[in-house]
Amino acid sequence: MKQFKDKVISITGVGSGIGRSLAVKLNAAGARLALNDYNAKSLQETISMLPNQDIPHLSKVFDVADREAFYQFSEDVLQRFGQVDGCINNAGVALGAVSVNRLSYEDFDWIFGINFWGMVYGSKAFLPTIKKQEEGFIANVSSIFGITGIAYQAAYCTTKFAIRGFNESLRMEMHVEAPHIKIHSIHPGGIKTNIARDSKVAVGMEEQMAQQDDQQLAEIEKAFITSPEKAADIIISGIKSKKERIMVGPDAKKADRLVRMFPEKYTGILLKNSDLAKLRVEEDT
Numbered sequence: 001m002k003q004f005k006d007k008v009i010s011i012t013g014v015g016s017g018i019g020r021s022l023a024v025k026l027n028a029a030g031a032r033l034a035l036n037d038y039n040a041k042s043l044q045e046t047i048s049m050l051p052n053q054d055i056p057h058l059s060k061v062f063d064v065a066d067r068e069a070f071y072q073f074s075e076d077v078l079q080r081f082g083q084v085d086g087c088i089n090n091a092g093v094a095l096g097a098v099s100v101n102r103l104s105y106e107d108f109d110w111i112f113g114i115n116f117w118g119m120v121y122g123s124k125a126f127l128p129t130i131k132k133q134e135e136g137f138i139a140n141v142s143s144i145f146g147i148t149g150i151a152y153q154a155a156y157c158t159t160k161f162a163i164r165g166f167n168e169s170l171r172m173e174m175h176v177e178a179p180h181i182k183i184h185s186i187h188p189g190g191i192k193t194n195i196a197r198d199s200k201v202a203v204g205m206e207e208q209m210a211q212q213d214d215q216q217l218a219e220i221e222k223a224f225i226t227s228p229e230k231a232a233d234i235i236i237s238g239i240k241s242k243k244e245r246i247m248v249g250p251d252a253k254k255a256d257r258l259v260r261m262f263p264e265k266y267t268g269i270l271l272k273n274s275d276l277a278k279l280r281v282e283e284d285t
């Protein structure tokens, strides 16, 4: 999509981080935005930060894991603006470090509901409308961990690999039936946002995670090297230049190269170069 002026774009999870920066920058570029978050207060804060307050927008508080609410939102957007040109499925959550052994099915269901199903609902609800436009896009936010696996984050990684699989399959379908629609797979590296601070404590891990102090969190956040504003710039310029895989930040580019060069050995290389054992917060069971 070469320019965003007057385009109608839906973005989920705009109350913080990458989503907030995308909303501010796309509004500055003249887009009419349909904005979502499940946190009413932070959604309102983002709306107050939009530089062009005179450009119409629509906002709705709902949980992206709620299929009915997402479809209702897509209908509201169409009714309000009469068209949809793009959608960015950005809302996502993380779980604190936990081994596969201790990971509960409840936690799997929770994270899949938001990260995976939220992305599927957004894509499917908006696709028929977007296809009617002369040009359009769907941008689904995966992660560096949709490119590489990582210890103690199996559930998060699985949702993000699934998003990449969905994107790559849908992209091929669009090449066959609607080449004017671009499917962007977004892979941020470490971005300075609230994602780690707001991560959910896995069921049964309350005691261990309570011992994780601010210093440990700061350790995790050391890997967050790119600002959300810069991340939004990279994503927007990738959508403009019709890039299908958008690596956000030098760490994401590096990880992508590593996995392609050493598809099997990369896990050993990552283990050697990082102190993953530090992430292990639980006792032997």
Ligand SMILES: NC(=O)c1ccc[n+]([C@@H]2O[C@H](COP(=O)([O-])OP(=O)(O)OC[C@H]3O[C@@H](n4cnc5c(N)ncnc54)[C@H](O)[C@@H]3O)[C@@H](O)[C@H]2O)c1
Pocket: 012, 013, 014, 015, 016, 017, 018, 019, 036, 037, 038, 039, 042, 062, 063, 064, 065, 090, 091, 092, 093, 114, 141, 142, 143, 144, 145, 187, 188, 189, 190, 191, 192, 193, 194, 195, 196, 198, 224
């Ligand atoms: N920050 C990083 O290092 C990083 C790296 C790779 C990928 N990502 C991905 O980027 C996306 C944005 O994350 P961020 O880092 O900006 O996080 P963030 O926590 O700063 O912002 C996420 C926003 O999504 C909202 N949200 C969460 N669950 C929701 C739900 N069920 N329904 C509606 N809104 C919901 C939150 O309220 C919040 O405003 C996520 O998909 C995340 O997985 C982030």
